[in-house]
Amino acid sequence: MIPMVPLRAAIGVAALCVAYAASEVRAEDTSPWQRDAHSALRLLAGSRSGTVLLGGVAIQLQPGWKTYWRTPGDSGVPPRFDFSKSDNVEAVTVLWPAPTKFDDGAGGTALGYKHQVVLPLRIVAKSADKPVTLRANIGYAVCEKICIPVEAHAELAFASVASTEDGTLSDALNAVPKPANIGDPTPLTIRDVKRNGKTGVLVDVTAPDAKEVNLFVEGPTPDWALPVPKLVEQSPPGVKRFAFELDGLPPGASPDGAALKLTLVGGDKAYEFNVNLN
16 A cells, blocks of 8 residues: 655655755854854855855854954954865955944054954866865964954865855955055045155045044054054045054064055045055
8 A cells, every 4th residue: 555645745755855954054154163262163155156156254253253354453463364185276365344443441542353254265176077175273362352363274165056145255355455556536535645755655545424434554564563553633635634654563574665555445445556655
């Protein structure tokens, strides 16, 4: 005798199987959360297509806690990434959404992220037709009034033809500053960069009125610890002028001809400019 299953029950079982399969696919697009007392971290996988893949590092922070940008500002520790244990991975580039400024608790200014952030990853596979597994050892700091180091270890295979995380990764990419040139004809841009005496630098910015604008500067190598530029109260008409000193250079380094990176952030727009100091 062959058991008969009512049509409604069969449809319900089929729907349950589809939902379970969907949850399994979704699970493959993210690694499990790696949690500590004040934050959580996981990897995200974008759709698998070709040799260059898009992934991400997602970090969630408890209210009142922060983590740091690649250049932390007056204090703090930038994240460290090790992807060397990955399978079929030639190179990984970490992309950085524009940071925000916050008080570092010691009278200075730190640069980083609150609440949550997704750092996009551009991943180059060694072979486009072989499986890719990303293994990450990530060291970062979370800070409230004091800073606490965190070590996270995560692993994720890139298997989805159409990842459920593509939208999240696209939004994170849109938050990464876009390359720009001095004097570009956009509402938010750097008009001019010039030396001010032996150790000072002035940067003139055009921006829409009533928009908060921030400027960040980095040296040619990570051991340059340049200060966060400050807005000059009495700027020339039509511009917002920022100023900073050429302090925090590594021993023996000269600012003359140095290649600086300037990150300009205003509202939901952010741009990166490469400048050689004259």
